[in-house]
Amino acid sequence: MEWLRETQWLWWLGAALVLGLIEIASLDLVFTMLAAAAVAAAVAAYLGGGFTVQVLTFVVAALILLALIRPILLRRLNLTGPAVPTNTDANVGQRAEVLQEVTDRGGMVKLRGEDWSARTESVDLTIAPGTLVQVVRIDGATAVVAPPSDPDTSSTPNQE
Template sequence: MEAWVVWLIIAGFFAVAEVLTFTFGLGLLAVAAAAACVASAVGLPVGVQIAVFAATSAAGLGVVRPFALRHVRRPPVLRSGAAALVGREAVALTEVTRHSGLVRIGGEEWSARPFAPDLGVVIPEGARVDVLAIEGATALVHPREEPLWTS
């Protein structure tokens, strides 16, 4: 078996392992094996192929991997607008049913519906609710206490 085929198999192994583990290291080793495969296909000796693999691996693991990990570990983007309201607490200003309702989120009044309207949830006026989603200009809310159920 020719050396470039062996390097190609090694590259494939590392690539599959990276996809299964998301280590950000095995993929770089796959790239290094692919570089060694190219060196072999050009006709360079085995010692040079190993040196290409080692140098490319060291460069990838020492330079590229820290940047990739820093990018992945970056905190989430600051939410603004309606998306920033999801997860906040609100107060029901009127009874909230599947057809109508009004809540105060922070200092703003929003039309509201229960998050699961098919269950027949009725949220009484004055109840504290959690905002689970925003659809257009309507907040989908769920009561913090037990809701009233209608059949």
């Protein structure tokens, strides 16, 4: 059993490695703090501390890291930033060019280089081909469009 006492620090390093791998899956910095606490316990074991000292080192280091260091890191990383619109949400507000006459029943527009089915919200609004429109919202696979709110902007649609 002497080998077990001599390799305790390796067990703590193994625990730190496992906790680090769990952190990769969770990405919330909790397991990173626990892994660092396991490294501190490994140092205590390497320096000859008994098992009780190692466990106390782990617990104290984990509490300090979780209570003090993790909140500072979260603020610095700013993980709660504003959401960036993606997919169809990114098309709302974009300019499109009318390809086929757009009414409240249907039509076609070129939006970001792709042909989209389109319609207007207003029953009495008809938009002629070649006109620039603005996407108000996406309804399924249909772009709901309206005349641009700022007619003085560029005369070419946004083609990214």
